[in-house]
Amino acid sequence: MKYEITKIFRFEAGHRVWKQDLRSGKTAKLSEGVVIENKCVNLHGHSYVLEVTVGSDTLNEQDVVVDFYHIKSALKDLVDNVFDHSFIIDVNDPIYPKFKELFGCYKITEVDFCPTAEALAKYFYDFLVQKLKEAGLEEDIKVVSVTLWETATGKATYRGE
Numbered sequence: 315m316k317y318e319i320t321k322i323f324r325f326e327a328g329h330r331v332w333k334q335d336l337r338s339g340k341t342a343k344l345s346e347g348v349v350i351e352n353k354c355v356n357l358h359g360h361s362y363v364l365e366v367t368v369g370s371d372t373l374n375e376q377d378v379v380v381d382f383y384h385i386k387s388a389l390k391d392l393v394d395n396v397f398d399h400s401f402i403i404d405v406n407d408p409i410y411p412k413f414k415e416l417f418g419c420y421k422i423t424e425v426d427f428c429p430t431a432e433a434l435a436k437y438f439y440d441f442l443v444q445k446l447k448e449a450g451l452e453e454d455i456k457v458v459s460v461t462l463w464e465t466a467t468g469k470a471t472y473r474g475e
């Protein structure tokens with residue numbers, strides 16, 4: 315892409331990484347000899363920072379890839395009304411049925427994957443790709459990447475194919 319623009323969104327949300335198991339799998343070797351706590355299986359929250367980058371090889375008649383405003387509009391409802399101040403929970407999480415029974419009256423965001431930064435980045439990426447398709451813009455504007463900062467020290471990026 316010759317031109318890329320990035321729009322940043324912020325939201326607060328809770329989640330739990332129910333699949334976290336630091337003692338299993340090949341990567342556990344990296345922490346051999348270290349006392350390990352699977353702290354991310356706990357219910358906890360983040361001040362998420364979402365960076366959305368779209369691009370094009372040409373500029374439109376207004377000399378932009380797309381106005382930042384339109385990228386904000388495309389994601390605003392999802393970020394502000396669906397994710398912000400919600401608890402993100404995987405419907406496959408073993409605690410989901412009980413969680414829903416107890417906290418279904420509060421704002422929860424149900425997803426069909428373990429809500430890691432990587433999986434959430436893909437979720438936002440796919441959402442924006444679909445929005446561009448619905449607007450007939452998929453040939454003009456490409457989603458280059460979505461980066462989700464989970465903490466000040468940890469982020470994940472999804473770039474699609």
Ligand SMILES: Nc1nc2c(c(=O)[nH]1)N=C([C@H](O)[C@H](O)COP(=O)(O)OP(=O)(O)OP(=O)(O)O)CN2
Pocket residue numbers: 331354358429430431432464465467468470
């Ligand atoms: N690859 C991934 N690893 C982890 C994810 C993730 O989404 N992708 N998520 C978590 C937890 O949600 C956790 O809250 C963040 O973990 P971590 O970076 O270990 O958090 P710390 O606050 O301990 O970070 P430090 O800056 O090192 O203190 C876990 N892993």
